[in-house]
Amino acid sequence: MTGQAAVLHGPKDVRIEQLAPAPLPPGHVRIALEATGLCGSDLHYYADGRNGPNVVTAPLVLGHEGSGKVIEGPDELVGRRVAIEPAVSCGGCRPCRTGRYNLCLNGTCLGSPPTHGTLRGDVVMPVRNVHPVPTLGAGAAALVEPLAVGTWAVRRAGIGLGDRVLITGAGPIGQLAAVAARLAGASWIGLIDTAQARLASADGLADEYFAEPPDAVNADVLVECSGAPEAFAELGMLRPGARIALVGTPARRALSTGFLVHAQRYELDVLGCFRYGPGAFASAAALAGSGRVDLERLITASYPLTEAATALHTALTDRTQLKTLVLSSGATV
Numbered sequence: 001m002t003g004q005a006a007v008l009h010g011p012k013d014v015r016i017e018q019l020a021p022a023p024l025p026p027g028h029v030r031i032a033l034e035a036t037g038l039c040g041s042d043l044h045y046y047a048d049g050r051n052g053p054n055v056v057t058a059p060l061v062l063g064h065e066g067s068g069k070v071i072e073g074p075d076e077l078v079g080r081r082v083a084i085e086p087a088v089s090c091g092g093c094r095p096c097r098t099g100r101y102n103l104c105l106n107g108t109c110l111g112s113p114p115t116h117g118t119l120r121g122d123v124v125m126p127v128r129n130v131h132p133v134p135t136l137g138a139g140a141a142a143l144v145e146p147l148a149v150g151t152w153a154v155r156r157a158g159i160g161l162g163d164r165v166l167i168t169g170a171g172p173i174g175q176l177a178a179v180a181a182r183l184a185g186a187s188w189i190g191l192i193d194t195a196q197a198r199l200a201s202a203d204g205l206a207d208e209y210f211a212e213p214p215d216a217v218n219a220d221v222l223v224e225c226s227g228a229p230e231a232f233a234e235l236g237m238l239r240p241g242a243r244i245a246l247v248g249t250p251a252r253r254a255l256s257t258g259f260l261v262h263a264q265r266y267e268l269d270v271l272g273c274f275r276y277g278p279g280a281f282a283s284a285a286a287l288a289g290s291g292r293v294d295l296e297r298l299i300t301a302s303y304p305l306t307e308a309a310t311a312l313h314t315a316l317t318d319r320t321q322l323k324t325l326v327l328s329s330g331a332t333v
């Protein structure tokens, strides 16, 4: 165990420092961190010191896609490799009490200010936030988190047997949404991205690949994972009565009146998706653990924690990277 951490002090200013160990309250575990997957939100904080409305006002450790081994806590967990569900809900607010804990009004999330994330040696989390994944390597275990985003989108959109599913955005989330949709029984999956390299990296996950929105493919569901305005412009590719799962954070100018007119006329159901709701993270851990999902195919680079700044910089500037990992305390992928 080490208190070493990669601390963001301002835009593009990451320093390796020592953090004092956190206390271990009842009902919690201490995890020696192994791997962290870098995600778009980490890169926004790194580049600009903010991610949408969330602003870094004090030094912050980034990272929310984390895995590690439990080193303190209940006997049945100590020594086990776990995927870490990074959002901690209060349990008492109305969303929590109505079973929608991902919408908690008082929640925290690793790597979102003011809560330190996983680019460090160890972390303390509630027992309910750790999911044992004994069959996975450290890298795959870290990527259970983005898989959970995909499984939640599939649940929210009610994707089931025979559905035709169109996915906009072929980054890690779009690719994992495709994997989850396939497992849920989709009969056809179309993947759209303007970057050919991204489409190529998704080879085998979809039935058809598009560099621009197709005219009419009669999709039952659109899973929007890009946030790009173009993704909201052409809804003629959906069948009347289709569902739209909004997973990517939409660009400010994304939601045109054309979108609303189309949604009204054709009774489109628009479903917001925020992180992962009840059961989705556990499902993702179970699916990954079963060996039916290849998460390691997403990993394109890995760096030790001491080189976290290089990892963040590379992930930000090299668009050929899919998923960059940071490895804590001598761990391997």
Ligand SMILES: [Zn+2]
Pocket: 039, 040, 041, 064, 065, 146
């Ligand atoms: Zn993420």
Ligand SMILES: [Zn+2]
Pocket: 089, 090, 091, 092, 093, 094, 095, 096, 097, 103, 104, 105, 106, 107
């Ligand atoms: Zn709550």
